[in-house]
Amino acid sequence: MTRFEFVKSSRSASSGECVEVATNVAGTVAVRDSKRPTGPVVEVGDAAWAVFLRVARSRTAS
Known part of the structure; x- marks a missing residue:
């Protein structure tokens, strides 16, 4: 099984x-x-x- 090393998003909400x-x-x-x-x-x-990132960033930049 692949072992992924997950990192929390830098934009995570304070509520978790x-x-x-x-x-x-x-x-x-x-x-x-x-x-x-x-x-x-x-x-x-x-x-x-x-x-996905390109589209998401273009929508948040507006």
């Missing part, structure tokens, strides 16, 4: 509602809910993650 992201596995980005560390993990490819 946030996501954690792991980028330590080549070609894969893993995302999970910080409140459920043993819960489900979403895995996407690097290219899909880059598109």
Whole structure:
């Protein structure tokens, strides 16, 4: 099983509602809910993650 090293988002809310992201596995980005560390993990490819970030940043810049 792949061992992801998750890092809490720098934009996490003070209430603890946030996501954690792991980028330590080549070609894969893993995302999970910080409140459920043993819960489900979403895995996407690097290219899909880059598109997601680009779109998310463009919407927050407006």
